[in-house]
Amino acid sequence: MKFIVSSGQLLRALQTVSGVIQSNNTLPILDHFLVELSSGQLTITASDLETTMTTTLKVDSSEATTAAIPARMLLDTVKSFPEQPLTFTLNPSTHSLEVSSDFGKYALAYVDAAEYPKAASLEGADRVTVPAHVLSTAIHKTLFAAGNDDLRPGDEWRILPVYDRRPDLRSYRRPQARALPSHRLQRSCNGGIHPP
Numbered sequence: 001m002k003f004i005v006s007s008g009q010l011l012r013a014l015q016t017v018s019g020v021i022q023s024n025n026t027l028p029i030l031d032h033f034l035v036e037l038s039s040g041q042l043t044i045t046a047s048d049l050e051t052t053m054t055t056t057l058k059v060d061s062s063e064a065t066t067a068a069i070p071a072r073m074l075l076d077t078v079k080s081f082p083e084q085p086l087t088f089t090l091n092p093s094t095h096s097l098e099v100s101s102d103f104g105k106y107a108l109a110y111v112d113a114a115e116y117p118k119a120a121s122l123e124g125a126d127r128v129t130v131p132a133h134v135l136s137t138a139i140h141k142t143l144f145a146a147g148n149d150d151l152r153p154g155d156e157w158r159i160l161p162v163y164d165r166r167p168d169l170r171s172y173r174r175p176q177a178r179a180l181p182s183h184r185l186q187r188s189c190n191g192g193i194h195p196p
Contacts, residue, residue, distance in 0.1 A: 001011055001037065001061075001063045001065040001089070001090040001092070002061065002062070002087065002088065002090075003037055003042065003059045003060060003061035003087075003088050004058040004059060004060040004061070004085050004087050004088075005042060005057065005060070005086055005088070006083065006084075006085050006086075007078055007081040007082070007083055007084050007085070007101070008083045009057050010057070010076045010078055011078045011081075012078060013042075013055045013076075014033065014044065014071075014075050014078060015045055015055050015073065015075070016053070016055050016149065017033065017044055017045065017046040017053040017054065017055050017076055018033075018046060018049050018071060019053070020046040020047060020051050020053045021046050021048065021071050022048045025048065025126060026070065027049070027117070027119070028051070028114045029068060029111065029116055029117070030047060030048055030049065031070060031071055031072070032068040032069055032070055032071055032110075032111060032116065033045065033068070033069050033071050033074060034047075034066070034067075034068055034113055034116045035066065035067050035068070035069055035113075036065075036066045036113070037059070037061055037063065037064055037065050037066070038064045039061070039062055039063075039064065040058060040059065040060070040061060040062070041057070041058060041059065042056065042057050042058075042059045043055070043056045044056075044057075045119070046071065047116075047117060047119065049117060052119040052120075054119075064115035065090055065092070067090055067110040067111075067112075067113050067166070068099065068110060068111045068112065068113050068115065068116050069097060069108060069110045070108065070109075070110070074108065075110055076171075077099060077106050077108065078099075081101055081103070084101055084102055085101075085166070086099055086100070086101050087099070087100040087101075087130055088100075090110070095109055095110055095111065095112070096108070096109055096110070097109070097110050126158075143168065160191075
């Protein structure tokens with residue numbers, strides 16, 4: 001199985017999802033990226049069992065396969081390349097991944113993707129599309145109210161996009177972002193988002 005991808009695009013995708021990976025995972029497989037290759041598309045997933053993050057990018061390939069690749073090794077390897085096309089070749093019989101570039105070849109071992117935990121699926125969930133600049137503004141306006149104390153896990157930073165559908169609050173029917181630690185609340189409202 002083989003695919004070709006830009007090193008810069010791949011690095012940005014890996015850095016996006018790598019923030020989910022913890023340094024002390026309970027399952028060794030969570031130290032890996034789940035890589036799913038389908039016709040012309042590469043999907044990269046990282047999880048810590050509470051949070052799962054996925055990103056997709058276009059690649060040059062007509063084959064389909066999955067693999068769980070060690071996250072730190074892959075990220076460090078891709079970081080070492082300047083912008084150039086990289087060729088990834090997966091050998092399922094030896095569970096090895098070869099990364100070829102203008103500067104040489106690198107070999108990594110990978111694990112069977114069947115061991116990777118499946119992300120929870122949401123049945124009957126509502127979907128709201130939020131422009132990136134609106135979400136970024138909401139986060140920046142509410143982030144200061146969030147706690148960061150490891151001894152008080154309920155005070156962790158949380159931002160909740162909320163659309164209030166109660167008919168008795170017609171004037172407040174707009175999306176809201178909230179940071180909710182136990183002793184303070186910050187709310188940011190934006191009327192530019194409309195539910196489905």
